[in-house]
Amino acid sequence: MTTTGGKAARTRARLTDAAFELFAEQGYDATTVAQIAERVGVTEMTFYRHFGSKDAVVVGDPYDPLIAAAVAAQPTDLPPLVRAARGVRSAWEGQPLDDDEALRARVSLGAATPSLRPAIRAGTAATEAAIAEALAAGGTDPLDAAVCAAALLGALTTALLGWPARPGTTLGATILRALDLLEHRP
Template identity: 40%
Template sequence: MTDWRERKRERTRAALREAAFRLFAERGYEDTTVADIAAQAGVSHMTFFRYFPTKEDVVLRDDYDPMLEELVRAQPSERPPLRRVRDAVMRAMPEVYERDREALLLRSRLLLDTPALRARMGESLRGSQIAFERGLCDPPGTEEVPMAVRVVAAACVSVLTTAITIWVEDGGGGDLPTLMGHAFDTLEAAGAQGG
């Protein structure tokens, strides 16, 4: 019974998110209301708030973080932390990019161009950093995250943010996984020069 309820919740959450992004693309973020999103998804205005505390949270919530945490954790622990994160991201990104390219571009544009979202973007980035930290910590659930792990996780978030920003500035014209690979190359080269 619980699995059925959870699947139903996930379907409703996905329907709300898809409706929101469709309306944001058609009308713009500011001109789309929560009531519009709920109506488009076929649910009540109050149902929206059971899934997202605010309209901003539809965009800010990153559904990829749990997947990335697991992929980082699955990497061989003897590899350097930066390589573990890079390999996890580069393994997942081509499929995500192919499946969700337009939604990724719209979400990224909204985060970079909408003042209300840009003001809260640190929350979303912090969630990604925590996902990388958790994936790198051994054993999982370690209370005290070592400074080296925090630094690598923060650097990897910066790599991804820079690649995504360049991609958005180019109107989504480049290949995002390739840009991410170049950004990781740059970080690794800088580390090799400094070492």
């Protein structure tokens, strides 16, 4: 039993691998769920039980909910957008995402596939809501809070998707740069 996890985890991993192979061979849109399932020797139904949607293979994990805590910890007398940006900055510095090749590949695919963007945005919705709530808890008007959170997530997502196109640049630098822009540092 050297392999990690039970049978389900293994099937899930095989589906992920097959999916990325096919995406690389034919592109995301041209690949059908049936093809992915077939390559693994499994039914479409099994795919949907593991992922729920075709998007989910690529988008996968939701963003950090602990970002919200970092936002809430920022001084409430700052303008809300600055408060949010500083919160994310401190959260990142506390626990950065290591940018391995796998992540770069996934982000690259996401950036190169327009039909995937809705799913990407949807994946950030939870974080956006959490940040908005954290801002509102500090006395910011709820709509103002939502607007700032949306601006922040828009900036972060665009930075993330633009990162793979800049070889040699670290993800951290790209993210922090986006935060600088929100704080008007030119």
